[in-house]
Each structure stands twice: as C-alpha cells, then as structure tokens.
C-alpha cells in the first residue's frame with residue numbers, strides 16, 4: 866500500500882482530516898508524495914472513542 870502523510874492525504878482527497886479520523890504510524894516513514902519522512906496514514910480511525918480515551922489519559 867502506498868504511504869502518505871496526513872497533509873498529502875488531505876490534499877489528495879480535498880479533505881481536512883486529523884489524527885482523530887486516521888490512524889498514523891508510530892514511526893516516521895517515507896511519504897510517497899512529498900518525499901519526506903513523516904508519520905504516515907495507516908488506516909481509518911475506526912474507534913474514535915478509543916482515540917479519545919487514549920489521548921485523555923496523556924493529559
């Protein structure tokens with residue numbers, strides 16, 4: 866699967882998704898569009914409530 870950072874992913878789809886909408890890789894990876902090492906989109910954030918829980922714990 867091609868790998869894109871969230872910024873490129875948004876540009877390609879004319880969208881304004883955030884980390885809350887998409888799961889990003891923990892490690893930096895080469896974005897195939899801008900050619901920079903960034904966290905790339907791994908898939909749709911299926912359980913947004915889990916994201917919320919995880920990020921609430923960090924605070």
Ligand SMILES: [Zn+2]
Nearest residue numbers: 870873896899
């Ligand atoms: Zn990119």
